[in-house]
């Protein structure tokens with residue numbers, strides 16, 4: 046039986062025993078740096094692995110990310126907990142709930158981490174019953190309200206086995222992370238190995254990556270090939286979501302301008318980075334009144350956005366109101382200093398520009414936002430809808446088609462946390478409800494589509510009425526009339542028309558029932574042309590003779606369309622019977 050893979054990260058206040066606990070659980074000391082040893086504190090992320098056996102005998106393999114608790118290194122902590130399955134939340138019995146215990150809890154909540162096991166560490170030093178009650182109180186209204194609390198001591202070994210058991214039981218009830226075909230590895234470490242080249246590590250999410258796969262490093266847009274993949278030092282063919290993953294990218298440099306923490310390894314087809322995002326910002330009601338973290342977030346202020354393992358400064362523009370206070374949420378636009386690649390539904394954390402305080406979390410609602418549209422009625426409707434349920438595929442598809450009228454089915458919501466299948470299913474459902482129309486490569490909002498087809502039909506009918514002598518409408522003329530930019534949409538409109546009473550020949554489209562005829566005002570002109578051409582049948586006047594007058598032009602077009610007159614070249618026209626006679630005379634002569 047192969048093991049199921051998960052990733053755990055520690056969380057909790059400085060010095061509460063996170064690293065000691067990781068060592069006790071795994072035998073691996075996650076603190077590697079000399080500076081960490083000297084100061085006896087974690088600075089950088091540390092890594093270990095833990096093999097567990099679930100109560101039903103199932104094997105579980107968990108990658109462990111050990112984060113720093115010190116307030117100066119919250120940035121590293123956020124980078125460590127981005128794509129995890131479960132938090133090992135550590136509170137020391139002698140200290141109880143402290144400042145970074147609280148801040149880390151808020152960060153986990155903002156990032157939607159759903160599971161935790163709480164280690165009540167240093168149980169040899171404090172009153173575990175009192176601190177257990179304190180923790181229960183603190184967690185009462187959170188997703189971790191029912192998470193197990195396990196007293197542990199690395200000195201007496203109390204609770205270590207119990208903790209392993211609780212972790213195994215949690216994982217036994219959990220699904221491994223979804224593979225929806227959109228792999229993303231947020232890079233948390235980069236190093237050079239002599240003879241091997243650049244190696245990056247991270248926690249993979251969203252999809253799998255195999256050896257020899259072509260990937261792209263964003264937002265640098267550098268193409269690369271994965272030469273080898275490892276999970277905790279073991280070579281593997283393929284990494285799956287939720288696995289700690291190391292990759293050798295020999296073509297990519299790791300120097301100052303090369304790949305760095307915060308970069309993203311993904312696939313080429315998932316789009317390009319963007320710099321303006323419309324988002325929902327949410328502030329925890331737990332922020333302590335009068336604390337610096339609780340200060341209002343003012344419209345126009347600069348914030349640090351922690352997304353994946355990256356941190357980027359952005360200016361925040363609020364949709365309405367001058368500021369967002371604790372416990373409030375708001376629709377806002379984030380304008381980044383440099384672009385990032387994020388999906389609809391992605392979570393992020395906001396810290397203030399001093400980098401001292403975690404002030405909010407948020408969800409990406411539209412990664413293709415722009416300044417001009419932010420306050421448009423169509424955009425605000427989309428944002429308000431998505432803000433209620435950003436993980437609902439139906440709602441995301443519907444809101445986009447309502448705003449844009451149409452989209453290419455294949456690329457619709459490509460940058461989202463929905464699988465292509467889920468988007469396809471949402472499209473079918475909405476079509477079955479009559480909300481949208483699926484035609485060719487296009488998905489269109491029903492009213493937009495019907496209006497477009499009605500306008501197209503109306504335009505062609507008007508041309509038939511005003512110019513009965515014309516065979517039909519030039520398709521390019523129709524495209525201009527309908528103001529359609531997208532070639533795919535236009536092709537789909539034309540084929541829809543041809544299935545509904547219209548016919549296309551060459552570059553003309555017309556009602557199948559349309560029979561061109563000369564209107565009274567062109568009859569005289571047509572007669573004049575016929576007369577002029579039959580007067581000197583084999584040496585007809587230059588075509589230009591008929592181009593000074595609009596009636597002549599229209600009548601001539603009609604006679605050519607009717608094949609009464611043949612266009613030999615742009616200058617020469619002949620009556621059809623004269624042309625045929627000429628042809629047979631020449632043929633006879635030649636034979």
Ligand SMILES: Nc1nc2c(ncn2[C@@H]2O[C@H](COP(=O)(O)OP(=O)(O)OP(=O)(O)O)[C@@H](O)[C@H]2O)c(=O)[nH]1
Pocket residue numbers: 057058059060061062063064065066085086087088112113114115166167168169170197198199200
């Ligand atoms: N008595 C006692 N001391 C402990 C226990 N666990 C850790 N310690 C001590 O607490 C100190 C801090 O432990 P660490 O594991 O480095 O704490 P940490 O939470 O990783 O600290 P940061 O990573 O810097 O946030 C060390 O001196 C440990 O020896 C325990 O169970 N009992």
Ligand SMILES: [Mg+2]
Pocket residue numbers: 063064065076086087111112113114
């Ligand atoms: Mg530590």
